[in-house]
Amino acid sequence: MTGYEATVSTDVAALPHTVWTALTTPELAGTYMFGATVESTFEPGGAITFAGTWEGRPYEDHGTILDADEPHLLRYTHLSSRGEPETPENRHTLTFTLEEIPDGTRVTLVQDNNPTAEAAEHSRQNWERVLEALRVTAERLGG
Template sequence: MTTTARADIHVDASRDRLWQALTDPATIERFLFGSRVETDWQKDSPVVYHGEWEGQPYEDKGVILDVVAGERLVTSYYSPLSGKPDEPASYQTVSYLLADDADGTLVTITQDGCADDAEAQRMGDNWGTVLQTLKSVVEGD
């Protein structure tokens, strides 16, 4: 049985501004733990994240599964740091969803394929941190 991690936050910015932040490599590096991303943001294109986590370099990867500008970005996701083999069963799905919310935007991130509730909670907490940083970056610019 797998479960889903989830985090969301209200950001005082337009969906267009948030979309720009979610797809601009320089901005991503500011809110996603210093990750450097490489992709063209087109459906079926590869996406690669380079960085360092707790002193250990990593190269996470996936594929753009769905993209609707200003609304949603869905990718597959695999991290060698998970300790799992690089095979289809080890990939998860990460979705970034944007929706109008009062005077701003509701940003929701989900990550499917967590092994259990504990992993979903841990990943949800991580995504919560990412969203808090994204909010600070977008509202502070």
């Protein structure tokens, strides 16, 4: 991983397979990814796209699935459509780790390649909201 990292964790009162389902079902992903339309097969080497509206502007972010070890690890690249060129410096890697704990699953997300500590903190705050919404989605699916 490169640059500054943003790391967030949350505990979910659901088993790892249930959290994995919430994480990798495109229709459910929109419920925690700020209403985005998510498209992916979640197979290594496959594409992932996020399309929606953010702060009144349409966007389409994209990346590539790097690892999908059900129900433990999901890792993919992410490039925002903010108008930045498609270079390694502008690409993040997102790593979701699911760990079974006595009361369910601990989900940890690491986003690398943030250019500054301030950018990493901004990303961390956004990911806190995403993981909270993922928690709610997974707990609604049941244990």
